[in-house]
Amino acid sequence: MVFFSKSKNVVGLDIGSSAVKLVELKEKKGGAFSLVKLGLERLSPEAIVDGSIMDSSMVVETISKLNSEKAIKNSNYATSLSGHSVIIKKITLPAMSPEELSESIQWEAEQYIPFDINDVNLDYVPLTQPGSGDNIDVILVAVKKEKINDYTSVISQTGKVPVLVDVDAFAVQNAYETNYDVEDGKVLALVNIGASVTNVNVLSGGSSLFWRDITFGGNQYTDAIQRELSLSFDQAEELKRGHSVADYTIQQVIPILRRRASQDARLLHRDVGRRPRRRDRSRRRRLRGAQPRRHPAGQVRHPRVDHGPVPEDHGGRERVQSRGAG
Numbered sequence: 001m002v003f004f005s006k007s008k009n010v011v012g013l014d015i016g017s018s019a020v021k022l023v024e025l026k027e028k029k030g031g032a033f034s035l036v037k038l039g040l041e042r043l044s045p046e047a048i049v050d051g052s053i054m055d056s057s058m059v060v061e062t063i064s065k066l067n068s069e070k071a072i073k074n075s076n077y078a079t080s081l082s083g084h085s086v087i088i089k090k091i092t093l094p095a096m097s098p099e100e101l102s103e104s105i106q107w108e109a110e111q112y113i114p115f116d117i118n119d120v121n122l123d124y125v126p127l128t129q130p131g132s133g134d135n136i137d138v139i140l141v142a143v144k145k146e147k148i149n150d151y152t153s154v155i156s157q158t159g160k161v162p163v164l165v166d167v168d169a170f171a172v173q174n175a176y177e178t179n180y181d182v183e184d185g186k187v188l189a190l191v192n193i194g195a196s197v198t199n200v201n202v203l204s205g206g207s208s209l210f211w212r213d214i215t216f217g218g219n220q221y222t223d224a225i226q227r228e229l230s231l232s233f234d235q236a237e238e239l240k241r242g243h244s245v246a247d248y249t250i251q252q253v254i255p256i257l258r259r260r261a262s263q264d265a266r267l268l269h270r271d272v273g274r275r276p277r278r279r280d281r282s283r284r285r286r287l288r289g290a291q292p293r294r295h296p297a298g299q300v301r302h303p304r305v306d307h308g309p310v311p312e313d314h315g316g317r318e319r320v321q322s323r324g325a326g
């Protein structure tokens with residue numbers, strides 16, 4: 001099982017394809033957090049491509065630089081993932097006890113996960129209380145072990161301990177819920193625009209209605225500038241950020257960004273704003289009223305895939321424990 005050895009404070013590390021971001025928070029009395037450390041180091045576009053770490057030494061070097069520049073003493077690191085290797089499914093199962101669910105989830109998951117079940121780490125969160133009906137809704141999260149290993153090993157190589165791996169869309173939801181009052185039934189979309197991936201999580205109050213990772217982001221804007229003005233990627237990136245490059249100014253770049261933005265707005269609308277397919281509609285009906293679980297301290301927990309250094313033996317298969325399962 002995965003538990004924090006001394007303190008439950010962790011350092012959050014976001015290993016993005018354009019930059020590594022680090023944040024250390026301290027929990028204050030009353031559950032609020034104060035910011036202790038904040039850092040960002042840019043990463044060469046060759047280091048991570050399509051969500052895969054292509055040059056791990058470059059990533060390790062960048063994390064180490066952040067660790068030493070920010071003089072991070074805490075060893076416990078949390079990170080999160082998104083993209084093709086992360087599968088999140090909402091499934092409905094016959095009502096059963098938490099123990100029965102824990103025993104059968106691996107078997108149940110096999111039907112829903114498009115990868116060999118031995119190649120993934122699984123976690124799950126029941127959304128409905130056992131005993132509250134004939135069925136229970138469960139969020140199932142499966143992440144390829146290979147992907148988890150790639151991201152956790154770059155952390156380990158800097159001498160830190162990867163104690164937790166979350167899923168981007170839900171990490172954003174946790175951040176939102178920690179910082180804002182969640183109004184029951186209020187529908188809103190959380191959109192996290194990265195360099196290559198945009199995570200969307202549509203909420204109704206504290207419940208996630210649906211989520212999606214869309215493969216577009218800031219890189220497309222840089223690419224458009226690069227193409228139209230025949231520049232290098234780095235030059236285009238600087239121009240996009242409002243810095244002058246050669247004889248170009250941001251004023252010349254704005255029309256290019258506008259054109260790209262209207263294309264992206266259509267893309268986002270197509271992916272998120274469209275009328276849901278029949279399958280999604282029935283899924284949303286099932287979800288109405290479903291709440292994420294709360295752990296004993298009252299903090300909302302969304303599914304996370306913990307990277308357990310000592311996975312429990314479960315019928316000969318490695319399985320991930322859900323930390324703080326409530």
Ligand SMILES: Nc1ncnc2c1ncn2[C@@H]1O[C@H](COP(=O)(O)OP(=O)(O)OP(=O)(O)O)[C@@H](O)[C@H]1O
Binds near residue numbers: 018198242
């Ligand atoms: N000042 C700015 N103006 C415009 N765009 C910016 C600015 N600062 C950063 N960006 C863009 O934001 C994107 C980086 O965002 P973020 O750090 O969230 O991405 P990432 O986590 O590295 O990427 P991903 O998660 O997609 O792998 C880049 O495309 C970068 O060009």
Ligand SMILES: [Mg+2]
Binds near residue numbers: 194
């Ligand atoms: Mg990112």
